[in-house]
Amino acid sequence: MINKSGIFSKSCSHALKAATFVGKKGLENKAVKLKEIAEEINSPLAFTAKILQKLVKANIIESNRGAKGGFFITKVNLKKVVLKDIVFAIDGEGSYSGCALGFEKCSASKPCALHFQILPIREKLKETLVSTTLKDLARAVDENNTFLKE
C-alpha cells in the first residue's frame, strides 16, 4: 500500500532512489559512501543505511567495509536487476502482485469486487517492473533526463 502517497512504501521509494544512485556511479565503476547516497537522495542517513543493507542482502548491490569502503553495483547486476527485484526486497510480493482489496485468494474464478477493474493496471505495472532495469534508470539520471531530488 501502499503507503498514503502512492504505489510504493516510503522505504521502497528510498530504496529505488538509492539503488539508482548507486547504479549511476556503477556506470563508471565507482563505489559510493553512505553519506553521499543519503545526501544525494535526500533521505535520512541511518534509515538509508538500513535500506542499503537490505539491498545488499538481496544481492542487488554490494558493499565494502572499512576505509575506502562503500556501496557499489557490478556491471552485470546493473544490467540484470529490474525494479521488481527492488520492490520485492523491500515491500515484499504483496505490493507487486497483491489483490486491491487485500484478499489472499483473488482470481478470475473468484474475483474480488475490484478484480476486473484493477487487473489491467496490475498487469501493466508488473510488466513495467519486470522490464525496466536499474541501468535504464541510472542512465536517464546520469544524462540529466530524470531526477532523484526535488
Next chain:
Amino acid sequence: MINKSGIFSKSCSHALKAATFVGKKGLENKAVKLKEIAEEINSPLAFTAKILQKLVKANIIESNRGAKGGFFITKVNLKKVVLKDIVFAIDGEGSYSGCALGFEKCSASKPCALHFQILPIREKLKETLVSTTLKDLARAVDENNTFLKE
C-alpha cells in the same frame, strides 16, 4: 501505501467494500446496519464504524440514527459516486495521483527517475477510478459475479 499489500490502504479497502455493500442494498432502496456491514465485509465493527462515518461526512453515503436506523445510499448517489470519490475521502489525493517516489513536484518537465515508467499506469488507474461507479461494483456483487469476502 500505499500499505504493504497493494494500491490502497487497508482503511480504503474496507471503505470500498463497505460502500459496495451499502450500494448493493441501495439497489433495492434498503438501509443496512453497521453490524451487518461489518459481518458482510469481514471487517472489525468499531473500525468499520469509523470508516462509514468518513463516507457519510464525504456525502458518499447517508445514515439514520436510532431504532430502524442504518446506512444507505440514494439511487442518485449510487450512479454518481465513482471510486475516486471513495479513495479521495479515505486515502486523500496522494494515493490517487501522487508521484511514485513521493516528490511533491514531479512532472514531465522535472520528472522523477520513475516518472515515464509510471505515468501510463497512473493514467490508466485514474481513468478507471473516475469511470467506475459504485453502482457498477454493487451490481456485479449483486449478481454474484464478484465478491466482498473470501
Next chain:
DNA sequence: TTTAAATCGGACATTCTTATCTTAATTGAT
C-alpha cells in the same frame, strides 16, 4: 600496531495506521 574511515547489527524512539472501548445523542416503539 595503531588509527581513522566505513559498514553492520541490534536496541531504542517516534510517528502513523489500524483497532477498540466507552459514553453521548438520536430515534421508533411501547
Next chain:
DNA sequence: ATCAATTAAGATAAGAATGTCCGATTTAAA
C-alpha cells in the same frame, strides 16, 4: 415518558512503518 436499538464522537490502545543511536566489526593506510 421510558426503553431499546442504533449511529456519532472522542479517548485510548495496539501494531506497523519510519527513523535514530550506539557499539561492534572490518579495512586501508600511516
